[in-house]
Amino acid sequence: MSTKQCLKCLRDKHEANFYKSYSKWHTDEKMPWCKDCLKQEFDNAHGDKESMKEILRVCDRPFKRELWEASVADEKDTFGMYFKNISLKKFRLETWADSDTATTNTGLAADFSDEDKKIAQENAGLLVKFWGRGFSMDDYTWLQNEYEDFTSRYQIDSKGMELVIKQICLTQLDIEKRRENKEKVDQQLKTLQDLLGSGNLKPVQETGANAAEQESFGTLLKKWENDKPVPLPDPKWADVDNIGRYIRVFFLGHLSRMLNLKNKYADEYWEEIKKHTVEDPVAEEIDGKS
Template identity: 25%
Template sequence: MADTKKLCISCNKSLALSYFYKSYNKFDSDGRLSVCKNCLKNSINYEDLDTTKDILMQINRPFIHSLWISSEEEAKVKNHDHFGIYMKTLGLPKYRELTWKDSDEQDIPKIQEKKDETNYEQINKEHYNLDQLKDKYGYGYPDEEYTLFENKYQQLKTSFQLLTTMHEEYFREFCVNKVKETLAKAKGNFKEAKEWAAMVKDVAEAGKLKPSQMSKADLSGGLDTFGQLARMVEENYEIMPLLPQFIEQPKDKVDVTLWCFINYVRDLRGLPSCEYKEIYDFYSKKAEDYESQMSDNTLEKDDVNG
């Protein structure tokens, strides 16, 4: 049985593999980093971004500023560790192969000292189509912010139930407002950040994005009973033309059960087994007889009323 523990090269403790972040480096044969999660986190000072970059450089993982910002927001919402959320995001397929050389903003010594001088053209090197992002989020925003909107959208979309196009519309606006709030905070403009935060809350409530806000009808698409489902189908589709597709074979378990029962009775009477087609022919004949009777009754009523 494979060893489920690993020795951390920093604290020299033998820990379960779950205490180590996943590694996609070919030299880590067990698929885990050589330094445990606690040692990495304890080496980070969130007031000094250079400490984070230093750790990422040593483990050969990239620093992507937009992901770092969005991870911070997610960490606040979920009350999780910021660095842990960031490392989890780097584990997504599109980031797994990236290394330290794929980082951005490597030449900025301290981002805290350059908040007002941040060159957003360096923020992210994702290969998004700017025109498509403008169509998606609306025109008028600075070009460099559209990638942040999309990153936020991709990161959070699995946390929301986007059942309709209106839910998606509100969710896009939610992502825009959330990014704007984060950027305002980064610039130290807390009054503006508070205003964006209020809009984030308003959009979430108006769009009923949270599962707790959704009614039973929302989650079922407005259909609460089989009767409502049948009515909706009948109002939009013609049922009878579909039935002849199943005249040669049973459609469901009920048809199979009925077919078996009929052949069982026929066997008891010494009769040969019938094909399902014969049963359907019987249905068709009865339906024609019923329709004929209804037509006759209608004519009689018309004659009487006349």
């Protein structure tokens, strides 16, 4: 009976306990890790698509979306079914480099405009700092849009509330990904409900974080000035009705004239008054006579 030592558990096992490999690096045509260790690693890492990708990358095997979806349908052994399908003649010689490249959040990415993606690219450093590493640019765009939607509806006035909203967005993204891959989301939905309860954001809760529509105008002004101050307008739109000039000329300028002050407001006042001043007509001389 031919045996082989697993590089993970270091146990000698029958060759039948190792998946067949077509890699040029495996001269015995067997993977160096036993089936049990690979399956255990998959289960310990949540047993989702990302876990499968990590194992396939290490094993230098391709990730194929069609095979993954077919394997997920087999609820008994998703991992074993995928490795069985990946050994088909069509895929057996492919490596990690042959993986599907458009498998991440295709459904989510379709919801973003080019402008959203451009903004995300320009602020990539800030997005990574806030949300952490490990997400695609589409993920960061989705997370930031969702977070800003929350902050536009609710008052985020504490660090704790900010963390709750952040975790809600991350959990929502996880749910969207799992549903896209036809995976169960029961635990994630429970986590989402708990987070909504922690922030008093459930529809049945009337206290806690109040909706923006229920806030006073003064509170909204304070929030906007703290979070997103109104930027200075373009000079050509700063005073389209010349209200500022009217105030300078007919209030500040006239007041300066009354107090006999010499300043720019007085100069502007006299300049404007001159435009509306009517002088006495002067008769022209005809044949040397006035």
